[in-house]
Amino acid sequence: MARHLLRADQTLVVYDVLPSNVAALVAAGATAATSVRDAAAQADLVLTMLPSSPQVKAVYLGADGVIAAVQPGTTLVDCSTIDPHSAREVGAAAAARDLAMADAPVSGGTGGAEAGTLTFMVGAPGELFTRIQPILAQMGKNIVHCGASGNGQVAKICNNLLLGISMIGVSEAMNLGVALGIEPSVLAGIINTSSGRCWSSDTYNPYPGVMPQAPAARGYTGGFGTDLMLKDLGLASDAAKQAKQPLPMGALAQQLYQLQSNQGAGALDFSAIINLYLSTRSQP
Amino acid sequence: MARHLLRADQTLVVYDVLPSNVAALVAAGATAATSVRDAAAQADLVLTMLPSSPQVKAVYLGADGVIAAVQPGTTLVDCSTIDPHSAREVGAAAAARDLAMADAPVSGGTGGAEAGTLTFMVGAPGELFTRIQPILAQMGKNIVHCGASGNGQVAKICNNLLLGISMIGVSEAMNLGVALGIEPSVLAGIINTSSGRCWSSDTYNPYPGVMPQAPAARGYTGGFGTDLMLKDLGLASDAAKQAKQPLPMGALAQQLYQLQSNQGAGALDFSAIINLYLSTRSQP
């Protein structure tokens, strides 16, 4: 993501807890900061990408954090995937200091980041969305306005909730069909032109041999890891619990990915969930 | 389906347990038969459409049934949706009398039957498929060869298994998103261009107000009934049990449609499952 901004002639001041990450970007034309505070104090727009909500809260709300450090008028954009409640809490803290802040989680994986084809799901007032859209467009292809603060996170976790369910649905349907005697590519072809059609079936089919470019064709390496899917389903079920909404299929999907992860497959692409359906006798 | 064949100048001999159904087709140009045996004895191609496997077995295998009644060389095509095991049992009984038989379940509903846009999923040897394809094409738009005997049924139940799961996945994702504060049509728009994309979301979205032509826009009337989805998920879980394949998401989906049916919604379109997620306080 940073490299795309550098190629677009943006001036970048960068900071990361891993010095090697900073050094690599300095070699590509960025300037190094010595701390979050140092980076934030120099920016007119702050972009962050962090693993989960405790880090986001620490980086934005801490005594040496972004909100304390920035100049008035600085724009804040957090690209982390976290729960909507925390995103709104940080957004409210920014607003209390008259800072405009957007949540803008991405989808598309490391492949999309490198190719500049990420989707950004943006929660922000319309005026702010309009202002940051051109910058996000230097790193991604689809920049989608999802409504007010926190709604970028809502869109991301709802999409991935459905994705996690659909992938298991495709796994069950493909595995059952093959056990009943149909050719996997014939079954995939029928589903993909019928009412079972979905991205997990027509673009990312988990059955080996059906799609040459899907993770199933390369031993489920690369792609979107099972443990990352688990994280997102955990965000969805937590948000559902807080909102007192039932989520039976989502909760079961989460548990099935947990079973699969505990069988040693957490680092494999999430479409490897289909292996949970194969008997030990049929596995290679 | 019969009317499309009459319009294509086919000669039809018809039989049904309801005399009024026979009379309506006679008025449209068909000839009435007095029994299954009578109809079968006059046909060079027999087409049947029956509610479930006991009826299919009775009509084909009974002492006065199709297989006993037809002339040598008659072609048999059963369009019922039944379990693959029964379809293959009937197909084998036909083969034992040197009769060529195909299973050819349809999707597309009564609307598709009237419009002539049904999909036929055909289990038959290649030569037989080639021979019956032009006749099925007079009643439907997509005539798909799924492999040998019984594979039409396999394709149908695997597609509908995935459809039943996807629809609940969309219901959970839409309901959760709205509870967390996003506009339903905004969320649907994002999902439909992202990895959660599926037919249940982009063509048949269950959330009211998102799609003017979906059953959700007309109180879930018309469409594909919840109790029909229940029947197909029952066929899938039975087949999975016989084949010793796990089906956790499919089994849970079946139970959720059963809960919904028991709340009085069996005759509504299956996308009404989203109502199971609304609290009593929020229902109209």
Added chain:
Amino acid sequence: MARHLLRADQTLVVYDVLPSNVAALVAAGATAATSVRDAAAQADLVLTMLPSSPQVKAVYLGADGVIAAVQPGTTLVDCSTIDPHSAREVGAAAAARDLAMADAPVSGGTGGAEAGTLTFMVGAPGELFTRIQPILAQMGKNIVHCGASGNGQVAKICNNLLLGISMIGVSEAMNLGVALGIEPSVLAGIINTSSGRCWSSDTYNPYPGVMPQAPAARGYTGGFGTDLMLKDLGLASDAAKQAKQPLPMGALAQQLYQLQSNQGAGALDFSAIINLYLSTRSQP
């Protein structure tokens, strides 16, 4: 079961498809019959124990079956575990020939059969129950009247449905507690004196090391096999489907035992389901 009757000085005429089974009982004092028909024709009380409903229907309803072969006034008792619908169908066929018939499935396993401590769950009119109770008491300890024809099967599958669910509940609770740092025997002790108390916890605990006499103490050998539990949960979910009753926990339990069976554990005691919860890293 037969040996207990012989020890009680009953006169036994025996038949089985395996001649060695017949020979073993002849050595113990029984008389061999040459067929179902031959055995049934000589009996004033017929006792059967068969694997599933197709065999029960064949043995009772066939042209050479029990109902055709017996003398007027013979009493029929089927001890197989089958679906209530089939049990009632056979019972009705017996009644049509004025024969009194009871369904009397057992629980207690091969150990209970040898020790004479089986439980018989009897579906029969009160008068018939009174009449056969003393004979069943020669083979078992608890002879329970469950109501009219078929109700023995109902009681058996409902009890085993709950048993299958409870065992997974205990597995989840024990596994979670240990992962969170409590000693397994301490946790079992607390549960067994609290509201989580159940037979699966206080008599048959699946966690290794908690109970010296449970299958968990001997590598899950012996006991009640996973594939037999799968059969009974299949009967329960089929009966629920026919009765249009939801069964979400039962259906999920069935799928989890199927997953476990497919990992090569079908012949192990059903309490081995706890192994599904252990990560590959923690398994021996």
Added chain:
Amino acid sequence: MARHLLRADQTLVVYDVLPSNVAALVAAGATAATSVRDAAAQADLVLTMLPSSPQVKAVYLGADGVIAAVQPGTTLVDCSTIDPHSAREVGAAAAARDLAMADAPVSGGTGGAEAGTLTFMVGAPGELFTRIQPILAQMGKNIVHCGASGNGQVAKICNNLLLGISMIGVSEAMNLGVALGIEPSVLAGIINTSSGRCWSSDTYNPYPGVMPQAPAARGYTGGFGTDLMLKDLGLASDAAKQAKQPLPMGALAQQLYQLQSNQGAGALDFSAIINLYLSTRSQP
């Protein structure tokens, strides 16, 4: 709980955010404190009972909290039901000030509190358990040592996880049996002497008419509320997520109670979950 201590001639200094609660205990012989700090500073043993972990953290860890306020050598006992992780975090903060602290959540409900028959599940070093056991015994009947800090919480949530699952298991088994034609009290009697036996069946049966003293006999009023069961299942699934343990049956149970709560039954006893299984046609 406080009244039992007063009756045992303990000297009580009490504080609550609701002044009326304080006044009622003062009338019974306690002394009022004006704040947490005021109460804690006067105590040699602090007992707390709070709704969830944020309150426990605030009351113990805040600048004016218990740990900051107490005299050296004061003993701390928290009776709240919270997640084990938070319990251990607070326990570690106490230990850092050389204060002995136990987590001692209770079961038995408001009825048990009034009758003095609560069960206390205590996480504490052995020496501390020995010291506080006599005091807890003035309020409860079973005082169980569960191991080190946090293990009281572990025992409580694991027991209630199993309880929540068992109650749904009993509901499914009873509802299915009755639909198949057996008398509910006959079925309960069989289960209660068989391997399906559990507290939810033999002490707290959810089917109306089976047990005169259970909540089912009084419209599911009183008892342990559905929303409290939801809270405990939420603690279990959160703890499982952090510990990376699968919990499919527990997660599904949680969702079924959420469905039931959203149909307006959150305040009813948790055994009212059986109503989820009744069709609208059969409900009164």
